[in-house]
Amino acid sequence: MQKRLLYKHAIFREFYYAGSLSCAELSSRIGKSIPLTTQMLNNLIEEGVVEENGLAPSNGGRRPAMYAVKPDAMYLVAVAMDQLITRIAIVDFHNRPVSAVAQHELPLANNPNALQQLKTIIEQAIKKSKIPKKKVLGVGIGMPGFIDALQGINYSFFPNESKSIAGYLSHALGVPVYIDNDSSIVALAEHRFGAAAGTRNTMVVNLGWGVGLGLILNNQLYRGENGFAGEFSHIPFFNNNKVCSCGKRGCLETETSLKVIIEKAEQGLKRKSTAAFLKKDFRTGSVEQDWQAIVKAAQMGDEYVVKLLTAAGYDIGRGVAVLIHLFNPELIVLSGRGAQAGRIWQAPVLQAVNEHCIPRLVGNTLVKMSTLGHKAELIGAAALVLENLSRSKIKETAKKVVLQ
Incomplete structure (x- = not known):
């Protein structure tokens, strides 16, 4: 019974990622014989979970039937x-x-x-x-x-x-x-459905209230020995004596998190820095609303806000340069809540990467913005x-x- 349930869940997983599959394709993906796969498909059709979904594109021979899980089945x-x-x-x-x-x-x-x-x-x-x-x-x-x-x-x-x-x-x-x-x-989403689809070695930077990292190594989500891999936020990068949320001082997060960007915007406005699209009293008490105000100002080209994001992006890029030296990835994806601000992040990250990476390493690494953004999680x-x-x-x- 347990083995049958495992096969069933393996089938669901393949349909979830692929959408629709022929019996032969499904058989190959789950590593089971075509007769056994056919039997399991027929059982799921009888249960009302799977349905035929047309025919595969023609390759010159007989077109196989395609199958998919019914959208409202689960x-x-x-x-x-x-x-x-x-x-x-x-x-x-x-x-x-x-x-x-x-x-x-x-x-x-x-x-x-x-x-x-x-x-x-x-x-x-x-x-x-x-x-x-x-x-x-x-x-x-x-x-x-x-x-x-x-x-x-x-x-x-x-x-x-x-x-x-x-x-x-x-x-x-x-x-x-x-x-x-x-x-x-977030890395799992980018790898399966987003900018990292089809890649084998990708670093996904999660721009948020901290600066997280998801690792795709050899086509698998890498969590480390105890599941704690990817604590990018807490690399000691600065001698600023600022206390991080982890209790240490000078972590990457202390200069680059979205909360810090909001705080810097408020402090700058109090010093009478010019911001075309941020109100003097833009702090609402809700960091979510404050971040959306930053995003809107950035998208409208507010010079002051763009400079704040650019400075944070450059420092994140310095951290990314370390990752490239350690892992030699093919792709860096900038994702998460911060990706709502768009491509403003990309140029400063690339600048830092180009300045701080060995050319032979960085020459084969791309930096892309997420296609999923805040929906990734x-x-x-x-x-x-x-x-x-x-x-x-x-x-x-x-x-x-x-x-x-």
């Missing part, structure tokens, strides 16, 4: 969290949202009720969608912090850090729940469900010790 709950804001989207199997993305202010730091609040807003989103729980394939959650994805533990932002957050939520919600670091699933959260369900071992998170 749904995925995608949760994208940062330190302050949580977004929730429920999507069908073709990644199309069934309703507007819900956004909630949910601070993680010094918030002992964060997990209960998270459970409540996910519960409300599923209830509001009116989708039966039996059709919810799972919940994928991207969140900041030091995360052990296999155990479902976040060591940074939740109390009782030795207990499984994923286990607690899975038990409380009645559906499988998987968590991972936000930058890792939500897309990656949905994909996280399929990635986990199709693993060789099914995690029974609901049976783990859970938070009380």
